[in-house]
Amino acid sequence: MQVILFTDIADTIGYGKYAGTYKLATEVRSYGYTCQVIDLFSFYSYEQLTKIADKFISSETILVGFSCSLMEKRVGNTVYNFGRPDEEFISIVDYIKSKNSRVKICLGGARITVNSYWEGVDYIVINKGDVAIIKLLKHLIDGDDLKTIKQTPCYVIDGNDYFYTQEQFAASSILYQDTDIIFHKEALPVEIARGCIFSCAFCRFDLIGKKIGDWQKHGSVLRDELVRNYELYGTTHYMFSDELINESLPKMQLIHEVFTKLPFDISYTAYARLDLIWRYPEMREMLLETGAVSLQFGIETLNDVAGKKIGKGLGEKKIKDTLSYIGETWKGKIITSSNFIIGLPGEDEASVRKTFDYLISDECSLDIFTFLPLFIRTEDDGRGSSKIERDPKKFGFQIIKDEPWINDQMDFATAQSLVKEFWAHPKMLQRSKFAAATWLGRILNLGYSMDEIFKIMLDKNTDANLLKDTFRKKSLEKKQQYYEQLMNI
Secondary structure: OOEEEEOOOOOOOOOOOOHHHHHHHHHHHHOOOOEEEEOOOOOOOHHHHHHHHHHHOOOOOOEEEEEOOOOOEEEOOEEEOOOOOHHHHHHHHHHHHHHOOOOEEEEEOOOOOOOOOOOOOOEEEEOOOOOHHHHHHHHHHHOOOOOOOEOOOOEEEEHHHOOOOHHHHHOOOOOOOHHHOOOOOOOEEEOOEOOEOOOOOOOOOOOEOOOOOOOEOOHHHHHHHHHHHHHHHOOOEEEEOOOOOOOOHHHHHHHHHHHOOOOOOOEEEEEEOHHHHHHOOOHHHHHHHOOEEEEEEEEEOOOHHHHHHHOOOOOHHHHHHHHHHHHHHHOOOOEEEEEEEEOOOOOOHHHHHHHHHHHOOOOOOOOEEEEEEOOOOOOOOOOOOOHHHHOHHHHOOEEEOOEEEEOOOOEHHHHHHHHHHHHOOHHHHHHOOOOOHHHHHHHHOOOOOHHHHHHHHHOOOOOHHHHHHHHHHHHHHHHHHHHHHHHOO
């Protein structure tokens, strides 16, 4: 193989693939290069990884990449960047290069920054990698020029320098192939669009603030992708990687047109925005009719002042009314979840506690909710920054040495303390046992039926720890099946 791409989703329950790596593989293959994706990087023992290297690394291998967006794993108080100790990763890189000294090692993914470096790494790609990986290959094989923004201790490529036109993106797909090892009826990731029309003050995602319809696939391209996966693998359930499935009414109309005319029934999990359902009430039925079974909102706060400051201006009353509105028809049909951020500008501890009391009450129709403290990064990592990070003082934050942040209402330590307190509350444990509604597809891949998953996720008496143990065992079995098929390619 000319290109080997390692990937993983290391610290979540269930089993499933990550869209980004398979999108890169699709691009590499479309240019005529041979490419093998090797999933589950953090799962393998060191000995298994050497066997994988023995099988796939050859004299023709040019590039070995590691997609690090979701490889991070926490073990106790230690965070492993690659789902395993750094020294073991470096040893694996050394072993790969011992098989072919000309092989170049490249890192990419959402967690890789301009400052990332590990021994043995030759290239780093920050931001978009779809086209950058092709430019890198052409540089390595044909000697084409390659623009880099940093050359020590390794070369850093900014993917924003090499990206599609919108028309090229609109015609692109993820084309899985048999060597990607797709199990029968496996729930798969897919993207309809990239970027977000909103620009929330805390968000540092790529392509935010775009126009409606920008960076969106053609309906015919999306339909062909879904039909192809159904015919080849029997896939009818998807985990959409879009920042927002319902970012606009025209997008929902396109999805409704495509999904309701498929020759098979489809179901999916996705991220959605609640205020757009308030603005366009017809989205409630459209999401249900298109096959949504699990949606993750980013409500973040019920506080009116904080909401307006960060770009979530719906307000407490309308949020609660909209949650009640979707609950009228979605209860038992679409699992809903949302994250809430503690430490937003304009919200004090009393307001956060009021929100928590509402969320654990019977009045709230959300099935799952979680809390996180606000994080503010001040270093320049080459990946862009949020509005708050670019101008903390404008939003009332002080960045003091040895203190992540402090404002007039709260400091980071208090936010962390509240998160810890809320997560320990029995009623929150009942309502947040699986953290995010978007994990449904990963549980589906373990062999559970949709009815079983709904019962598991909605039954407040479910023993989450016992179920997680069961999921873990089933996941290990699935991963072992993958490894065995991988070694038989």
